[in-house]
Amino acid sequence: MAVTGLRIGVVGGSIAGCAMAIAGTRAGADVTVHERSDGELQDRGFGIVVPPPLHRELVAGGYLGADMPTAPVATRVWLARAPGRRSARELARQQAPVTPCNWGLLWRALRAGAGSSAYHRGRPVASVGRTVSGGAVIRTADGEREYDIVVGADGHRSVTRELVAPEVRPVPAGYLVWRGTIPAAALRDHPAQLELLATAWVTLGFPGGHGVFYLIPGAATGSRLLAYAVYASPPHPGTAPDAPVRAAYVRHIAEEHFPAEWADIVARGEHTSQALHPVADFVVPRAAEPPFLLAGDAASVTRPHTASGAVKALQDALCLEQSLRASASAAEALHRYAEERSAEGARLVGLGRRLGRALVENAPEWPAMGPAEVAALSRAALDGDGSYLFGSVQRQP
Numbered sequence: 001m002a003v004t005g006l007r008i009g010v011v012g013g014s015i016a017g018c019a020m021a022i023a024g025t026r027a028g029a030d031v032t033v034h035e036r037s038d039g040e041l042q043d044r045g046f047g048i049v050v051p052p053p054l055h056r057e058l059v060a061g062g063y064l065g066a067d068m069p070t071a072p073v074a075t076r077v078w079l080a081r082a083p084g085r086r087s088a089r090e091l092a093r094q095q096a097p098v099t100p101c102n103w104g105l106l107w108r109a110l111r112a113g114a115g116s117s118a119y120h121r122g123r124p125v126a127s128v129g130r131t132v133s134g135g136a137v138i139r140t141a142d143g144e145r146e147y148d149i150v151v152g153a154d155g156h157r158s159v160t161r162e163l164v165a166p167e168v169r170p171v172p173a174g175y176l177v178w179r180g181t182i183p184a185a186a187l188r189d190h191p192a193q194l195e196l197l198a199t200a201w202v203t204l205g206f207p208g209g210h211g212v213f214y215l216i217p218g219a220a221t222g223s224r225l226l227a228y229a230v231y232a233s234p235p236h237p238g239t240a241p242d243a244p245v246r247a248a249y250v251r252h253i254a255e256e257h258f259p260a261e262w263a264d265i266v267a268r269g270e271h272t273s274q275a276l277h278p279v280a281d282f283v284v285p286r287a288a289e290p291p292f293l294l295a296g297d298a299a300s301v302t303r304p305h306t307a308s309g310a311v312k313a314l315q316d317a318l319c320l321e322q323s324l325r326a327s328a329s330a331a332e333a334l335h336r337y338a339e340e341r342s343a344e345g346a347r348l349v350g351l352g353r354r355l356g357r358a359l360v361e362n363a364p365e366w367p368a369m370g371p372a373e374v375a376a377l378s379r380a381a382l383d384g385d386g387s388y389l390f391g392s393v394q395r396q397p
Contacts, residue, residue: 002027002028002325002326002327002328003324003327003328003329003332003333004028005029005030006024006029006030006149006324006330007029007030007147007148008020008024008029008030008031008032008147008149009031009032009145009149009150009151010024010031010032010033010150011125011138011150011151011152011153011158011159011160012033012035012152012153012154012155012158012296013035013111013121013153014035014107014153014296015110015296015310015314016153016295016296016313016317017151017154017295017296018033018107018110018113019295019314019316019317020151020153020317020320021033021114021117021119022110022113022117022317023317023321023324024151024320025116025117026061026062027320027321028324029149029324031114031117031118032120032147033114033117033118033119033120034120034123034125034138035120035121035122036124036154037121046181046227046229046275047100047101047181047214047216047225047227048101048106048307048309048311049098049099049100049214049307050099050101050310050311050314051097051098051311052098052099054311054314054315055070057318058314061318063110063113063318064109064110064113065112065113068101068105068106068109069101069105069217070099070100070101071099071101071214071216072100073097073098073100073199073200073201073214073215074095074096074097074199074200075093075094075096075199075200075201076094076095076096076200076202076203076389076390077092077196077200077201077202077203078090078091078092078093078094078203078204078369078374079091079202079204079205079259080205080367080369081258081259081367082259083367086260086263087259087260087261088204088259088261088262091366091369091370091371091373092369092370092371092374092375093200094375094390094392094393095391096201096388096389096390096393097388098307098388098389100215100217101217101310102217102218102219102225103310106310123141124140124141125140125154125159126139126141127159128150128159128160128163128292129163135147135148135291136148136149136150136291138150147291148330149290149291149292149334150291150292150293151292151293151294152164152292152293152294152295153298153313154298155296155297156282156297156298156301158297158298160294160298161284161298164286164288164289164294165284165285165286165294168282168283168284168285169282170280170281170301171281172279172280173278173279173280173353173356174233174279174361175209175232175233175278175360175361176231176234176276176277176279177230177231177276177279177304178228178232178250178274178276179228179229179274179276180228180250180266180271180274180275181216181225181226181271181273181274182268182270182272183218183224183225183226183272184215184218184223184224184226185224189264190264190265193262193265197215198215202214204258204262205359205364205366205369206253206257206258206363206366207257207363207366208232208360208363209231209232209233209359209360210359210363210366211228211229211230211231211258212228212229213226213228213262213265214226214227218272226265228266229304230253230266231279231360232250232253233360234249235252250266250276251266254267279303279356280303281301281302281303281349281352281353282300282301283300283301283302283345284299284300285342286338286342287299287316287342287345288334288335288337288338288341288342289334290331290335291331293320293338295316295317295341296309296312296313296316297309297313299316299341299342300348301349302345302348302349302351302352303352303355304352305356306348306351306352306355306387308352312344312345315341316341319340319341322336323336323337323340347385351385351387354383354385357381358377358380358381359381378390379393379394
């Protein structure tokens with residue numbers, strides 16, 4: 001028998017927080033979201049991809065509208081610079097369908113879906129705690145509110161996680177990821193690359209790392225942005241150069257190692273957005289300890305090679321809704337949630353580490369590879385695991 005009449009407080013109003021608010025509301029709970037930022041969040045983040053079956057499930061389940069723009073493609077193309085030349089050489093093609101999204105448009109769609117819940121902006125949560133009756137309390141500058149469940153959806157610096165798993169700290173990978181978006185209209189001098197990206201997403205290998213390129217919807221109706229992520233070691237390992245030096249280094253990588261046409265795209269500077277992040281990961285022992293539950297990046301952060309940040313947050317929300325509907329108490333629902341999502345977080349962190357070793361830390365001699373070598377590299381990195389990013393490869397014997 002489903003538990004009803006619960007009060008759920010959500011710490012964090014980003015993608016994970018809005019998705020969890022929808023989940024709680026759909027299961028009959030009274031949900032309040034506490035978001036520390038006092039502005040809209042749609043300009044945060046860059047491109048993301050989700051598995052097509054998950055996107056269909058979210059639309060069918062009422063989390064997303066069918067009219068939210070996406071840019072689905074079915075093929076992954078692996079490229080490198082041809083030896084002794086500056087042109088591109090295709091290494092392999094894999095059937096690997098993905099549904100790219102614009103982070104801001106996804107957040108906006110989820111925020112609209114969470115409309116029936118109370119959403120408080122500009123209300124940083126100072127702390128969370130337990131009540132004497134076994135419930136939970138959220139403390140802000142406005143006072144305290146008691147809840148039956150508190151969802152920590154407040155990212156890798158989660159105040160909720162500090163209560164549930166205070167010993168967990170990020171583990172640095174030792175390399176960086178540069179992210180950027182460029183208006184597709186600014187790439188009119190690169191028709192071949194735009195034609196390729198209309199039906200495929202691209203992995204570009206270079207010494208010591210790789211880059212990923214794909215199209216996402218822009219904010220304007222019908223527009224497209226080129227989203228990219230480039231993984232490599234910092235310019236001076238063991239040091240922390242200032243931001244302008246580190247940001248410029250991605251242009252150096254592109255000019256030094258990319259095929260000329262792809263180097264020009266990254267170096268041209270007509271970016272809509274650009275950011276640099278150290279790569280790190282962590283996972284909590286359990287994703288829920290009643291009355292607290294962790295979701296999204298608050299529960300685990302995997303290396304971005306898995307393309308699972310938003311994906312895991314959305315799957316967390318689906319699991320919460322199902323757990324609430326199948327349980328007779330809040331505690332039972334959180335135990336169900338923990339059993340499923342704790343294991344998934346650990347799996348994804350392990351997968352991200354293997355992909356990081358294969359594609360960055362021990363990157364192969366990309367130009368010497370062909371379809372068989374790329375497939376072998378993919379299978380070795382997956383190590384029997386599954387990932388929608390590798391499509392047909394994981395189904396091969």
